[in-house]
Amino acid sequence: MRLLVTGGCGFIGSNFIRHILHAHPDDRVTNLDKLTYAGNPENVRDLERDSRYAFIRGDICDPEIVDRAAKDADAIINFAAETHVDRSLLDPGAFIKTDVDGTRILLEAARRYGHQRYIQISTDEVYGSTAGAPFVETDLLHPSSPYAASKAGGDLMALAYAATYGVPVIITRASNNFGPYQYPEKLIPLFITNAIDDQPLPLYGDGLNVRDWLAVEDHCEAVDVVLRKGTIGEIYNVGGGNERNNLEITEMILRGLNKPKSLIKPVADRPGHDRRYALNADKLAALGFRPRRRFDDALRATIDWYRTHESWWRPIKSGEFRAYYETQYGQRS
Ligand code: NAD
Ligand code: DAU
Numbered sequence: 001m002r003l004l005v006t007g008g009c010g011f012i013g014s015n016f017i018r019h020i021l022h023a024h025p026d027d028r029v030t031n032l033d034k035l036t037y038a039g040n041p042e043n044v045r046d047l048e049r050d051s052r053y054a055f056i057r058g059d060i061c062d063p064e065i066v067d068r069a070a071k072d073a074d075a076i077i078n079f080a081a082e083t084h085v086d087r088s089l090l091d092p093g094a095f096i097k098t099d100v101d102g103t104r105i106l107l108e109a110a111r112r113y114g115h116q117r118y119i120q121i122s123t124d125e126v127y128g129s130t131a132g133a134p135f136v137e138t139d140l141l142h143p144s145s146p147y148a149a150s151k152a153g154g155d156l157m158a159l160a161y162a163a164t165y166g167v168p169v170i171i172t173r174a175s176n177n178f179g180p181y182q183y184p185e186k187l188i189p190l191f192i193t194n195a196i197d198d199q200p201l202p203l204y205g206d207g208l209n210v211r212d213w214l215a216v217e218d219h220c221e222a223v224d225v226v227l228r229k230g231t232i233g234e235i236y237n238v239g240g241g242n243e244r245n246n247l248e249i250t251e252m253i254l255r256g257l258n259k260p261k262s263l264i265k266p267v268a269d270r271p272g273h274d275r276r277y278a279l280n281a282d283k284l285a286a287l288g289f290r291p292r293r294r295f296d297d298a299l300r301a302t303i304d305w306y307r308t309h310e311s312w313w314r315p316i317k318s319g320e321f322r323a324y325y326e327t328q329y330g331q332r333s
């Protein structure tokens with residue numbers, strides 16, 4: 001297959017391209033990425049010499065660039081998005097632009113070129129928080145943050161293009177990913193890299209919010225299964241089956257690095273902070289997919305990756321990230 005992957009210089013997109021080129025020797029991948037603060041050419045540096053891989057720098061909100069990138073593809077897999085909840089509280093407009101309107105522009109291209117598949121990479125955050133049963137795909141959407149609302153908007157736009165124009169849409173909704181190449185604004189890489197430097201770990205609220213953690217490699221395999229075996233028009237939850245609260249995650253990281261609990265710094269809570277995400281992934285299991293990685297092993301491997309890849313994250317933390325972090329935690333502490 002000839003795939004157009006958007007957002008392939010980000011965390012999950014770069015892992016996904018690496019997975020595809022390894023698992024499917026006959027596939028070709030074009031990566032369309034704007035290189036926002038979160039997009040990093042270093043994430044795909046090892047792929048540059050592969051003749052099956054091509055990179056186009058561009059914005060999914062730009063119809064001309066999207067047209068050029070999409071013309072020869074058989075399928076689009078849309079990872080490109082503004083993705084960080086805390087940043088969406090500071091600048092919601094950027095999220096609506098990319099996550100809703102950018103999605104619409106990609107859907108237009110899929111419509112124009114009659115692609116075989118359009119995969120919209122969505123998130124469990126569109127369902128909001130649950131105190132009870134894990135969410136199923138038919139549950140109502142209750143997004144809490146501008147990020148989650150923008151992703152929900154992207155999902156609804158994709159479903160509208162499927163119903164109105166027959167675009168062969170499939171949506172995946174995954175839980176919290178972790179692993180190599182994740183921008184260190186997110187909980188796990190932030191806390192690992194701060195702990196390595198003996199810096200405080202800013203834990204929001206009471207630290208008891210729960211997320212369902214999914215190794216990024218498992219997520220990539222799930223999207224691949226959905227791409228090849230999923231039913232057009234359907235939505236698939238991708239859960240890790242690893243619900244943990246933030247304090248548990250923090251303590252695991254500190255133990256893994258042999259650092260003291262005194263590094264934990266309780267800070268003011270995130271406004272609108274969802275208490276618990278949980279997914280029922282039976283529908284994806286019926287396609288033959290279950291996550292393969294054990295949580296403890298995958299977290300240990302992730303800690304090791306950041307310990308051994310300081311040359312990847314130190315330039316990030318001393319660049320754009322620094323001003324963001326100072327604003328963010330200046331407000332909270
Ligand atoms: P990320 O922030 O690491 O990467 C996003 C990438 O998209 C970057 O390379 C960035 O440059 C690119 N991008 C942003 N705006 C763009 C635009 N207008 N045009 C072209 N490229 C643009 O994100 P991630 O964590 O890898 O998430 C990828 C996708 O998976 C997102 O759609 C996100 O909503 C979804 N998702 C993420 C998680 C998670 O835990 N990280 C879980 C579920 C779903
Ligand atoms: O659930 C899937 C979503 O997971 C994705 O759609 C998002 O793109 C991704 O960013 C992630 O969203 P979260 O808000 O769950 O992830 P984050 O890493 O920002 O936070 C995880 C939890 O940790 C959350 O309860 C907030 C808390 N937290 C986070 C940070 C950055 C802290 O306590 N301190 C922090 O400094």
